Amino acid sequence: MPYVVTDECILCGACVVGCESNAITEGDTQAHIDVALCVECGTCERNCPSEAIIFVEESEYEASQKEKTAE
Numbered sequence: 039m040p041y042v043v044t045d046e047c048i049l050c051g052a053c054v055v056g057c058e059s060n061a062i063t064e065g066d067t068q069a070h071i072d073v074a075l076c077v078e079c080g081t082c083e084r085n086c087p088s089e090a091i092i093f094v095e096e097s098e099y100e101a102s103q104k105e106k107t108a109e
């Protein structure tokens with residue numbers, strides 16, 4: 039059940055600084071959460087000013103990853 043960053047991200051950097059697991063990196067257009075490092079503490083979701091970080095069900099996550107590879 040991973041946390042993911044949506045298109046609402048404004049690259050403010052708050053989540054990157056706040057993640058104690060160093061699971062978040064900034065990409066060109068939005069931040070990215072490494073689900074292998076994330077311990078699902080929820081800090082980034084609370085810190086994000088854009089409400090860009092959401093918690094999704096595993097099935098939704100897999101569907102979104104499939105969409106990405108299809109692009």
Ligand code: SF4
Pocket residue numbers: 041056057058059060061062071075076077078079080081082083
């Ligand atoms: S939920 Fe916690 S561990 Fe996971 S990316 Fe957010 S701040 Fe980092």
Ligand code: SF4
Pocket residue numbers: 043046047048049050051052053054068069085086087088089090091
């Ligand atoms: S805190 Fe929210 S808006 Fe800021 S970089 Fe992270 S995901 Fe993007």
